[in-house]
Amino acid sequence: MNTNVPEGTKQIVDGRERVFYSGYWVKTYEVPEDTLQAKRKLIGALTRRLFNHVEHGLNIPGSRLNEARKSYEDETNEDRRRVKGAMLAGALFNRAADIFTKLVELQSVGIEIQSDNALMRECGRCLQEALGLGRLVLHRSGEEGIDELWGEPFKAFSIPLEDFYESRYVKIGMTLRDIDRIADAMADSFEPLPCFTGIAPHVRAFARAAQVKTETLRTDPDIFDIWTSFVTAAERLCGHFNEAALPTNMEEQHVVGDGRLLLQQGRDLVSYITRARTPMPKSTADYIERCKAYAERCARLAG
Secondary structure: OOOOOOOOOEEEEOOEEEEEEOOEEEEOOOOOOOOHHHHHHHHHHHHHHHHHHEOOOOOOOHHHHHHHHHHHHHOOOHHHHHHHHHHHHHHHHHHHHHHHHHHHHHHHOOOOOOOOOHHHHHHHHHHHHHHHHHHHOOEOOOOOOOHHHHHHHHHHHHOOHHHHHHHHHHHHHHHHHHHHHHHHHHHHHHOOOHHHOOOHHHHHHHHHHHHHHHOOOOOOOOHHHHHHHHHHHHHHHHHOOOHHHOOOOHHHHHHHHHHHHHHHHHHHHHHHHHHHOOOOHHHHHHHHHHHHHHHHHHHHHHO
């Protein structure tokens, strides 16, 4: 990583404009014209992306907002209240999307919509309330929440699109950094072990494929090759195993089995981060610690 380049520097790298954040040159995309239509399309995409990555059952129609709010407010059990709060957040997001859709329809027939319009204010209020409830929501893996996903629709609503795109590049740079951190932990922990010797190149290839996928939009014409490379790199990573080096001792075999499971968990974590295109700091830190603990366990067994 080059630490001498100022954050936010843009330049052409291999024929493509990129911007520098967190030590990485992140691929950029053309910013659409800052209109209600463009914002509606972006907020809709961000909302679909959100529901795709969080726990199931939260995509409550905006028309059921009052029901969702009453159910949440009447709930007294703490665990159930968390889930109902998450469902309320989903209803709020969908209500905001409904409002924005109608505003765009009005604008399309020549009705001018000002930023202080009552419906615009209501849309912003729904998004802001949903953001506050986002802390109650877990990632689909159940490991942690991804607050950034809940903040993105409100951010897209409240700031210029150019600033929103720039904020995404900042997050993507942080995501690329964390993918490398996870890959370092995997390579350092597994490469020295006989059953996994030779895995480091597969780890690096998987991390690189994940990083390319992270910075690439689904609408990019290269997505077919990029997604294929990512999936096959993941398959090669977890398919690498030196069967001939499997120990005969039953206890050591259990340790090797635990290692294979830990490797799969690392692949899954990188996949979650890659698809969400945002860091998962708690899960990343926990996984790195588990890798260190596993390496120490193997060292004690060998000694």
